[in-house]
Amino acid sequence: MSAVARTGLAPAPMPQPQTPAPAAPIPAPATVAGPVTQIRVVRAEWTKLRALRSTRWCALAAAVLIVGLGALIAGSGTPYRVSPGNTAASGVSVILIGVVFAQLVIGVVGVLAFSGEYGTGMIRATLAVVPARLPVLWAKVIVLVGLVLPVTMLCAFADFLAAAAIESSRGGSVISLTDPGVLRTVYGSSLYLTVVVIIGLALGALFRKTAAGLSVFAAVFFVIPVSVAALPQNIRGFAPYLPSNAGGALWGSPLGSAHALSPWTGFACLCGYAVVLTALAAWQLRRRDA
Amino acid sequence: MIEIDGLTKRYGDKTAVDGLSFVVEPGVVTGFLGPNGAGKSTTMRMIAGLDRPDSGTVRVNGKHYPKTPAPMAELGILLDARSVHPGLSARSNLLALARTAGISRRRVDEVIELAGLAEVAGTRAGGFSLGMGQRLGVAAALLGRPQTVVLDEPVNGLDPDGVLWIRLLLKSLAAEGRTVLVSSHLMSEMAQTATQLVVLGRGKLITESSVEDFVGQATGTGVLVRTPEPVRLGQLLAAPGVTVVNDGTDRMRVAGITAEQIGTAAWRAHLPVFELTPTHASLEEAFMQVTKDSVEYHAGATR
Numbered sequence: 158m159s160a161v162a163r164t165g166l167a168p169a170p171m172p173q174p175q176t177p178a179p180a181a182p183i184p185a186p187a188t189v190a191g192p193v194t195q196i197r198v199v200r201a202e203w204t205k206l207r208a209l210r211s212t213r214w215c216a217l218a219a220a221v222l223i224v225g226l227g228a229l230i231a232g233s234g235t236p237y238r239v240s241p242g243n244t245a246a247s248g249v250s251v252i253l254i255g256v257v258f259a260q261l262v263i264g265v266v267g268v269l270a271f272s273g274e275y276g277t278g279m280i281r282a283t284l285a286v287v288p289a290r291l292p293v294l295w296a297k298v299i300v301l302v303g304l305v306l307p308v309t310m311l312c313a314f315a316d317f318l319a320a321a322a323i324e325s326s327r328g329g330s331v332i333s334l335t336d337p338g339v340l341r342t343v344y345g346s347s348l349y350l351t352v353v354v355i356i357g358l359a360l361g362a363l364f365r366k367t368a369a370g371l372s373v374f375a376a377v378f379f380v381i382p383v384s385v386a387a388l389p390q391n392i393r394g395f396a397p398y399l400p401s402n403a404g405g406a407l408w409g410s411p412l413g414s415a416h417a418l419s420p421w422t423g424f425a426c427l428c429g430y431a432v433v434l435t436a437l438a439a440w441q442l443r444r445r446d447a
Numbered sequence: 448m449i450e451i452d453g454l455t456k457r458y459g460d461k462t463a464v465d466g467l468s469f470v471v472e473p474g475v476v477t478g479f480l481g482p483n484g485a486g487k488s489t490t491m492r493m494i495a496g497l498d499r500p501d502s503g504t505v506r507v508n509g510k511h512y513p514k515t516p517a518p519m520a521e522l523g524i525l526l527d528a529r530s531v532h533p534g535l536s537a538r539s540n541l542l543a544l545a546r547t548a549g550i551s552r553r554r555v556d557e558v559i560e561l562a563g564l565a566e567v568a569g570t571r572a573g574g575f576s577l578g579m580g581q582r583l584g585v586a587a588a589l590l591g592r593p594q595t596v597v598l599d600e601p602v603n604g605l606d607p608d609g610v611l612w613i614r615l616l617l618k619s620l621a622a623e624g625r626t627v628l629v630s631s632h633l634m635s636e637m638a639q640t641a642t643q644l645v646v647l648g649r650g651k652l653i654t655e656s657s658v659e660d661f662v663g664q665a666t667g668t669g670v671l672v673r674t675p676e677p678v679r680l681g682q683l684l685a686a687p688g689v690t691v692v693n694d695g696t697d698r699m700r701v702a703g704i705t706a707e708q709i710g711t712a713a714w715r716a717h718l719p720v721f722e723l724t725p726t727h728a729s730l731e732e733a734f735m736q737v738t739k740d741s742v743e744y745h746a747g748a749t750r
Binding site: 186187188189190191192193194197198200201202204205208209210211273274277278279280281282283284285286287288289290444446447 | 495498513517518519520524529531534544545549
């Protein structure tokens with residue numbers, strides 16, 4: 158019964174006893190809920206993302222894949238030597254190979270941010286308190302960028318520093334961040350993964366089911382780029398515009414297509430996909446029943 | 448206050464809610480009744496703006512809910528299906544909702560305490576029993592101290608202590624002048640909690656009345672009379688609005704007038720009366736009578 162005694166919620170401030178209190182119905186204690194703002198929804202989404210175990214595991218896995226694989230490659234095989242055919246930047250792209258694997262983990266984080274809520278039913282609670290709906294999508298974009306950008310940036314630079322040191326200690330060329338294209342390759346890999354998480358998020362919002370969202374993500378980022386390479390030359394002109402190839406141009410992805418776009422054109426193309434998919438997700442989020 | 452006007456919702460070619468109109472007034476507990484598939488949950492989802500009506504309008508406290516600046520001040524809702532993240536603790540689930548409206552951690556702890564979840568607040572909600580999940584859902588609905596509270600089957604899975612908690616909670620919310628709409632299939636529980644009723648069948652409004660009137664109109668409410676002169680007494684009592692049923696024995700069932708009126712009439716006509724027993728239909732009986740034509744899923748008789 159103790160729970161019952163507390164149903165009265167908090168007492169309202171008492172008026173000064175100049176007029177006798179009216180014996181009218183108990184006044185409802187004032188609400189404690191303020192207006193929904195974009196900042197508040199961002200805080201709410203951050204609360205969820207931070208508390209989920211999957212977030213921590215995925216961040217850890219991405220770090221291990223990027224730094225671990227880079228160090229492994231730097232420590233094995235013939236040390237990389239810069240020559241007219243082998244630029245310093247392409248050497249860095251090779252030690253960033255972990256990004257190719259990390260993008261799957263990052264894609265999972267993105268897809269789950271929405272599909273996880275649809276799968277568990279939490280989306281109904283989320284959208285009931287933010288009935289305008291779109292602030293939820295923007296907030297998820299913001300918190301995912303806020304998580305993925307710093308984490309992958311740190312990983313990319315850690316990987317570069319560790320792998321470059323290992324290479325040079327084994328007799329390879331000394332590669333520095335000031336060599337042409339090296340800095341762009343390192344931070345570009347992080348920018349690439351940041352856009353990838355947004356694409357994952359949009360797919361999760363559009364498909365609502367984790368399995369469907371992830372399958373499409375894996376098809377677009379792994380299966381199609383690899384299959385396309387097997388197509389005859391004359392019908393694979395679209396290959397450089399596939400998201401992973403277009404974005405890969407920024408960091409010189411070793412899996413990139415033969416005739417890659419220029420780094421920033423490719424990255425702009427990747428961003429274009431993200432914008433279109435996010436816009437579709439926004440439209441569907443507004444339109445469909447939760 | 449909830450005002451629903453001409454609300455219609457179709458899923459494919461099935462009409463879940465069909466031209467529904469009713470008003471839920473503040474200050475009382477309103478029961479929302481109907482057989483399975485009558486459209487109660489769909490209506491509740493439309494109140495919260497989760498499902499878009501095909502036509503018609505819903506107003507919560509006079510406003511179009513999806514456009515209100517402070518939704519958690521207007522409406523708190525518990526939906527039938529689970530709507531918590533199993534990977535998050537009870538506290539994180541509530542905190543994530545609270546953050547959207549700038550509600551303090553202290554208030555979150557307050558509703559955790561209120562819902563009797565203090566001991567499990569830090570554990571992942573995925574391991575919760577049905578009853579615990581319900582308590583968490585009710586806690587979420589109360590977070591913002593909303594003006595209107597909508598609860599779909601709140602006592603589902605609750606232990607007796609929890610059922611009593613919900614009953615008193617709903618009454619105290621109504622006493623504070625809030626609007627309370629609650630659905631349940633437990634008629635005995637509804638009879639103890641609600642004073643107003645909205646009854647649905649196959650997506651349409653069957654009736655909107657007080658519990659008292661609803662039960663009063665049901666057959667089974669009336670007076671059981673035992674007399675050796677059933678035919679003569681029946682003729683004596685005949686009047687518009689009065690029904691007399693006699694099965695050929697000395698017993699008859701009279702509805703539409705009081706035991707006092709029957710006794711007085713019999714005494715004036717010098718007719719002996721051996722028994723005069725006012726009877727009341729239960730809410731359950733009244734509900735069954737009213738909805739028997741609109742039950743979507745009949746249980747097959749066991750043969």
